[in-house]
Amino acid sequence: MVLAAGVAGAARGRLPEPEPPDIAGPGLVRVTVRGASAPATASCAVFASPDGSSAVWSLRVPEAICPLAAGDPIWLRAGDLARREGPPWPGAGSFDPARDGAAAAFSVEHAWRAGGANGGYWRAVAELREATTRASRSDAALGFVVASVLGQPAALAPERRTELRRAGLGHVVAVSGMNVAVAAALVQTPLLRAGLLVGGSLTLAAALAWLPVLAYLGVTGGEPPALRAAVMFALAQLATLTGRPGHGLTALAWTAAAMLAWRPAWALDPGLHLSLAAMAILVHPTAPRGLVAQSWRVSFGTLPIVLVHFGQASLIGVAANVIAVPVFTVWVLPLGIAGMVATRWWGPEALRPAALGGQVIIDLAGLAARAPEPPWWLLAGLAGLGLVLRWTVRRPAVLRWVPGMLPCVGVLAALAYLGRERSPEPPRAWVAIGGTRSAAVIVPAPEDRSLACVRDPWLAPEAWPELLAALGFRGAAAVAAPRSPPAAAAVQAELERAGMMFSGTCPEGPALKSLRIHLEACQARTRQRRAVVRAGPEGAGAECWIDGAFVGATGPER
Structure with a gap:
C-alpha cells in the first residue's frame, strides 16, 4: 500500500511508551481512537470515543504513545482530563471543538494503550504523519x-x-482546496484511461480516479477547504458519468450548502470562507486565464475576508x-x-x-x-481605483488585472469597520500568565496606564501584540526578563515591528505570595498547568480566564 510509508522512520527517535496501569479501575476511562493521530508539539492530536458512547472527543495525548490509528484502544485517567474550550489566553484566537465534529476537547498528561495496535489505512496514515514530521x-x-x-x-x-x-503567505501551509485539486489533476486522466482499458466502463474509470483523491483527503485530515474541493471533484465526475455539462458556480453553491448542512459549525470557519471566495473567483465566467493573473485576482479578492477575520492585511x-x-x-x-x-x-x-x-x-x-508595511490608505486607494476602472474601462486586456467590484467594495467596508473607534476595558492592576514557578506578569505603567510593563514574557514573541491589545493596552513601556534577556529582546523586537513599543518607568508589580495564591486558585479551577489571572490592587477582584472569558466570583465577564 503506497501510504504505508515511514514506519521505520517513525520508530527511530520515538519516546518509550509508558507502562500501562495494572488493572482497570474506577478512575480510568477507556476510549477508542476514531482516526489517525496528528503530531503536535510534545503531544499528538486524535479523535476518540469513550467505550459505550457515541460522543466524539478531541484529545491531546502524550507523544510517547503515538502514532495512533482508528480502532486503537487507550486508557486515560479521568482526573487527568483537562477540558480545552476557548483560547488559552486573551487575543490567542478561538477554539471550537464543534468545528471538527467533537462534543468536547481535552488535554491529558498520561495515556496507555489498552491493546494491540491496529493496521490498515489509518495506521499507514498515522505512521506517515509521524515519520515525516519527525524528520523535518x-x-x-x-x-x-x-x-x-x-x-x-x-x-x-x-x-x-x-x-x-x-x-x-500563511495560507500556503494550511491544506487547501488547491492541494486536492492538484492531486485530482495528477491522477484523473491516467486513471480514467486505465479504467476504460481494464473494464471499458466509464463508471469504473471514474471510481478509480476518485479513490486516490479520497485517500489523499484522509492523509491531510479532511480540512473544510480540502473537503470542498473533493466534493466539487465528485460532482465533476458525476457530470462526466451522466453526460451533463458542469457549471462551476452551481457546483460551488451545492457543495457549500451540503457541507454546512452536515456541519453547521463550519459557517464560522475562516478557512472555508477563504476557500469558497477563492473558488468563486476562479470558476466565475469572467475569471482571467493564466496562473499569475489568477493569483493576483484571488489574493485581492480574499482580502476582505482576511481583514474581517484577522484584523490586518x-x-x-x-x-x-x-x-x-x-x-x-x-x-x-x-x-x-x-x-x-x-x-x-x-x-x-x-x-x-x-x-x-x-x-x-x-x-x-x-x-x-x-x-x-504600507499604510492602510494605500490599500483603500487601490480598492477605490479598482472600482473606478471597473466602471469606466471595457477593454478585457485591462480588466483581467483589475479586481472585481465586490472585492473592492469589501476591502473598503472592512477597512471602515476596522477603523471604528473602540473603547477597550481599562487595564487592571496586574495580569499573570503561567504557573506558580514561572509566570509572565503585566502591569500598567504609572505615567500612562495604556502602556504595559511586561516581566518574564515566556509566550512566543508573536503572541504579545494581540495579547496586549486584548487586555486594553496600546503598547508596552518596557519588557524585562532577568533570567532570559534574549526572550525579552525578542518580544521587544516584535512589539517594535508592530509599532507598540514605547518607553517609560515600571512599578515592581504584585507581591510574589499574592501572585502564587491566585495562580494556584485558578489552576485548581481550570485543571491546567498554566493559568491566566487578572486582579486589582492588592489582588482585589481576582478573575480567572476560563473558556475564553475572565470569570470571577459573580460569573463570566466577556
Whole structure:
C-alpha cells in the first residue's frame, strides 16, 4: 500500500511508551481512537470515543504513545482530563471543538494503550504523519513541504510560521482546496484511461480516479477547504458519468450548502470562507486565464475576508502571493504529492525535490516579513481605483488585472469597520500568565496606564501584540526578563515591528505570595498547568480566564 510509508522512520527517535496501569479501575476511562493521530508539539492530536458512547472527543495525548490509528484502544485517567474550550489566553484566537465534529476537547498528561495496535489505512496514515514530521523538525524547507502538503503544521517551526503569516503567505501551509485539486489533476486522466482499458466502463474509470483523491483527503485530515474541493471533484465526475455539462458556480453553491448542512459549525470557519471566495473567483465566467493573473485576482479578492477575520492585511502579502502561489502550485505541491507516495521506498528524503521549492517560498516570506508595511490608505486607494476602472474601462486586456467590484467594495467596508473607534476595558492592576514557578506578569505603567510593563514574557514573541491589545493596552513601556534577556529582546523586537513599543518607568508589580495564591486558585479551577489571572490592587477582584472569558466570583465577564 503506497501510504504505508515511514514506519521505520517513525520508530527511530520515538519516546518509550509508558507502562500501562495494572488493572482497570474506577478512575480510568477507556476510549477508542476514531482516526489517525496528528503530531503536535510534545503531544499528538486524535479523535476518540469513550467505550459505550457515541460522543466524539478531541484529545491531546502524550507523544510517547503515538502514532495512533482508528480502532486503537487507550486508557486515560479521568482526573487527568483537562477540558480545552476557548483560547488559552486573551487575543490567542478561538477554539471550537464543534468545528471538527467533537462534543468536547481535552488535554491529558498520561495515556496507555489498552491493546494491540491496529493496521490498515489509518495506521499507514498515522505512521506517515509521524515519520515525516519527525524528520523535518530541524529542516525548514522540508518542514514547509510536510506542513503544506500533508497538513502537519507541527513540522514547521513557530518562527517560520510567523514569517509566513506576516508576509501574507500563511495560507500556503494550511491544506487547501488547491492541494486536492492538484492531486485530482495528477491522477484523473491516467486513471480514467486505465479504467476504460481494464473494464471499458466509464463508471469504473471514474471510481478509480476518485479513490486516490479520497485517500489523499484522509492523509491531510479532511480540512473544510480540502473537503470542498473533493466534493466539487465528485460532482465533476458525476457530470462526466451522466453526460451533463458542469457549471462551476452551481457546483460551488451545492457543495457549500451540503457541507454546512452536515456541519453547521463550519459557517464560522475562516478557512472555508477563504476557500469558497477563492473558488468563486476562479470558476466565475469572467475569471482571467493564466496562473499569475489568477493569483493576483484571488489574493485581492480574499482580502476582505482576511481583514474581517484577522484584523490586518497588506499589499506586500498580495504581491508575495503573486510569486509564491505559482511556485507552490507548479513545483512544491505536485512534487510533494509524488514524494509522499515515494516515501514507501525512500523515506522522508523523497520530499527533498519539493523542499527546494519550499525554500524559495520561505526565503520570499523572510524578505516580505521584513519589508515596511504600507499604510492602510494605500490599500483603500487601490480598492477605490479598482472600482473606478471597473466602471469606466471595457477593454478585457485591462480588466483581467483589475479586481472585481465586490472585492473592492469589501476591502473598503472592512477597512471602515476596522477603523471604528473602540473603547477597550481599562487595564487592571496586574495580569499573570503561567504557573506558580514561572509566570509572565503585566502591569500598567504609572505615567500612562495604556502602556504595559511586561516581566518574564515566556509566550512566543508573536503572541504579545494581540495579547496586549486584548487586555486594553496600546503598547508596552518596557519588557524585562532577568533570567532570559534574549526572550525579552525578542518580544521587544516584535512589539517594535508592530509599532507598540514605547518607553517609560515600571512599578515592581504584585507581591510574589499574592501572585502564587491566585495562580494556584485558578489552576485548581481550570485543571491546567498554566493559568491566566487578572486582579486589582492588592489582588482585589481576582478573575480567572476560563473558556475564553475572565470569570470571577459573580460569573463570566466577556
